[in-house]
Amino acid sequence: MADSTTKRLPLSTPAKNLLWSESGGHCQNPQCRADLHVLIEQQRLHLGELAHIIPASSIGPRADEDPALTEPDRAQPENILLLCPTCHKMIDKAPDAYPATLLREWKQRSQKARAEAFGTPVFDTRAEARVHVExxxxxxxxxxxxxxxxxxxFDDDRAxxxxxHVATTIIPNNQQLQRVLHANRQLLTAQEKATFHTWAIHAQEFEERxxxxxxxxxxxxxxLEMATILEDEQ
Known part of the structure; x- marks a missing residue:
């Protein structure tokens, strides 16, 4: 366990890059989400601050929430948020109001938002997945x-x-649907999995044509069952 005189371990450049990537360059407090890049006198600067969830030292904010966490683990990106200066000061001035469980939730929400915007999201519920695919x-x-x-x-303009639209919308949508449904197949019923596999064959043949x-x-x-996949009866 770290003590009050422990010199905090520096983060590696890849770790810092990971934090900037998962945050999208915004404060990871979901009630803030401030842009951490600013333009001052034609210089691109960043305001992001690395905020420990469990502090680097044993006397910092929230230190008693996980006293057994090792020094190397405290310096891992999993234990660090990227925040604006105001939110960083806020969570450390009032650690009881901002416990480690809440800060980890902030981090998870930020990671999920990034995945939904730029990757293939994995959802917790069928309703969430349906909102995405519908x-x-x-x-x-x-x-x-x-x-x-x-x-x-026989209408040439219609054709x-x-x-x-097939090239610009339908095929890209099909490709996204296939990625999302494959990543969230644990949410599908047995019948829906069969429907998905049949549809995937259809989508592949459609694209090849x-x-x-x-x-x-x-x-x-x-x-036809594909139209209501992940849709539960009300």
Whole structure:
């Protein structure tokens, strides 16, 4: 355990880069989220401060919450938040109001927000996952209803619009749907997993037709159950 005279261990450059990345360059207090980059006299500066959840020394704020935490572990990015100067001072001036459990929740929320914005999110509930996939399904359906192929309808303008939207919207949406549903497959029922696998075959064949020109007969049709995947009865 660190004592009051312990010299805090410095963070490595990769660790600092990780903290800036997971925070998106914003204060990790979800009630603040201040931009930590400012432009002063044409110089790009940053206001971010590295704030320990469990302090580097044994007498700092929240030190009694995990006294057995080793010095090297205290210097790991898992124990550090990136905050603006105001929030850093606030959490250390009032540690009882800002316990380690709350600060770790801030960190997790920031990581989740980054994943949702720039990566493939993993959700805790079916409702959260449905909120994410529903707009993608609805956008694809709207394009199909407006421009999709119709038996006996031969309209060059309609066909051109269909091809354009397939490339710019439907295929990218399908690719995102496949990533999200695969990452959250633990939320799917057995029947939904079967629906997802059938739809994935359909999506692959659809992409091969429109991007690679593979018009092999007998393609898998869109499973209608896909429209309500992750949707529970009210």
């Amino acid at each position: 707009p993608l399904l609805e956008a694809n359906r709207a394009i199909f209803d407006r421009y999709g192929p119709r038996t006996g309808v 051109d619009q269909w091809q354009r 429109h991007l690679d020109g593979n018009w092999t007969a007998g393609s898998t049709r869109f499973p």
